[in-house]
Amino acid sequence: MQFKYLMPTKVFFGRGSVRENSSELASFGKKALIVTGGSSAKLSGALSDIAAALEGLGIEYSVFDKVENNPSPETVKAGGEAAKDIKADFIIGIGGGSPLDAAKGVAVLAVNDMDPMELYTNSFRNKPLPIVAVPTTAGTGSEVTPYSILTRNDLKTKMSFGNADTFPKVAFLDPAYTETMPFNVTANTAVDAFSHCLEGYLSKRSTPPSDVLAKEGISIFGSCLDALVRREIEGDTREKLLYMSMLGGFVISQTGTTVLHGMGYNLTYFKDVPHGKANGLLMAEYLKFNYPYAKEKTDNVLRLLGVETIDEFGGKLASILGEKPHITDEETEIFASITMKQRSTASNIRPVEASDIIKMMRNM
Ligand code: NAP
Ligand code: FE
Numbered sequence: 001m002q003f004k005y006l007m008p009t010k011v012f013f014g015r016g017s018v019r020e021n022s023s024e025l026a027s028f029g030k031k032a033l034i035v036t037g038g039s040s041a042k043l044s045g046a047l048s049d050i051a052a053a054l055e056g057l058g059i060e061y062s063v064f065d066k067v068e069n070n071p072s073p074e075t076v077k078a079g080g081e082a083a084k085d086i087k088a089d090f091i092i093g094i095g096g097g098s099p100l101d102a103a104k105g106v107a108v109l110a111v112n113d114m115d116p117m118e119l120y121t122n123s124f125r126n127k128p129l130p131i132v133a134v135p136t137t138a139g140t141g142s143e144v145t146p147y148s149i150l151t152r153n154d155l156k157t158k159m160s161f162g163n164a165d166t167f168p169k170v171a172f173l174d175p176a177y178t179e180t181m182p183f184n185v186t187a188n189t190a191v192d193a194f195s196h197c198l199e200g201y202l203s204k205r206s207t208p209p210s211d212v213l214a215k216e217g218i219s220i221f222g223s224c225l226d227a228l229v230r231r232e233i234e235g236d237t238r239e240k241l242l243y244m245s246m247l248g249g250f251v252i253s254q255t256g257t258t259v260l261h262g263m264g265y266n267l268t269y270f271k272d273v274p275h276g277k278a279n280g281l282l283m284a285e286y287l288k289f290n291y292p293y294a295k296e297k298t299d300n301v302l303r304l305l306g307v308e309t310i311d312e313f314g315g316k317l318a319s320i321l322g323e324k325p326h327i328t329d330e331e332t333e334i335f336a337s338i339t340m341k342q343r344s345t346a347s348n349i350r351p352v353e354a355s356d357i358i359k360m361m362r363n364m
Helices: 023-026 041-042 046-059 073-085 097-109 116-121 182-201 209-232 237-253 259-271 275-293 295-305 310-321 327-342 343-347 354-363
Strands: 008-015 031-036 062-065 090-095 132-136 148-152 157-161 168-172
Touching: 008 237, 023 046, 031 041, 031 073, 041 046, 041 090, 041 327, 046 062, 046 090, 062 073, 073 116, 073 148, 090 097, 097 116, 097 132, 097 148, 097 259, 116 148, 116 157, 116 343, 148 237, 157 259, 168 237, 182 209, 182 237, 182 259, 182 275, 182 295, 182 310, 209 237, 209 295, 209 310, 209 354, 259 275, 259 327, 259 343, 275 295, 275 354, 295 310, 327 354
Parallel strands: 008 168, 031 062, 031 090, 090 132, 132 168
Antiparallel strands: 148 157
């Protein structure tokens, strides 16, 4: 056995976790910049809990609420300027993966005079400001990963940056904040979280401890699958989905993702398909493609999900996720060539060629 394991984020999971552990914020300084999207921080109740915690500790704060879905380097740059303007000591990201990822970029740019495109070099002269993460979706696991995924218009895709210093220092995971998600956001983000567990488990970079976490996440997704198909998210399902998404973050922090995420970015960049849905629509084809190289693990996945076949699982995903985008043959070829350049494609358990991607995208 040979592996590395790094998870430096301090996690507080459970209802009321911000209120009960607000003293954690005291050590980061006297001024915070809150980075968030247009509405989710307020709607979910997370912003008022964080504001109350900061006020109780005498920490001043400003709110930068301009993060769009699939954030751009330009937005991160504007956030970095906002952090410099108030001389922020630390950054608090509140929201789905988009605001949490943006918060990581803001933490770097707040203390480094660099072009946001240089973020992708992962080399920062000054250490980023401490990051606190408060998720309001149960999907990306960004609260426990070092990754920040921003759009790359030069390469017409999305790409991640991040190093050991961009892991959030503290993450507060309160399932109550995810209750305001509409069904489609709940479903798309749940499938993203599952995708992290699945891809980490099937990755060339999987490790013994990441496999333990991945299998737990996969079985939790299996226990939520029927609720998602019925569109009835009740009882402890919110808590389970948030826990699974954290496990998925633990997994990809060790393994990264694979060709499935790489393919999905095309559907998001060119067809405006939400991130988790993009992965989910391609998932059955991805499982079939990898099957000859990962028979035992794929059989385990199906067993943990409580389904007999990949097609049965694909049918459930289709009913959860809804309509597929229309893609022309010409587009498929462009998507394949872009995906071949993604680092994660090289981690796929089965070696991938452009023709394989074309086939998976056509059969989707
Ligand atoms: P998102 O893009 O952050 O949010 C999607 C939508 O859901 C937004 O309109 C958002 O509103 C809304 N929303 C969020 N929480 C809500 C709540 N509690 N109630 C009601 N609405 C809510 O979605 P996401 O799927 O969580 O994040 C996707 C991004 O994360 C992508 O850019 C993806 O590439 C990235 N990602 C990152 C990692 C990582 O490791 N860092 C892993 C996978 C994916 P607002 O407009 O108010 O924000
Ligand atoms: Fe993802």
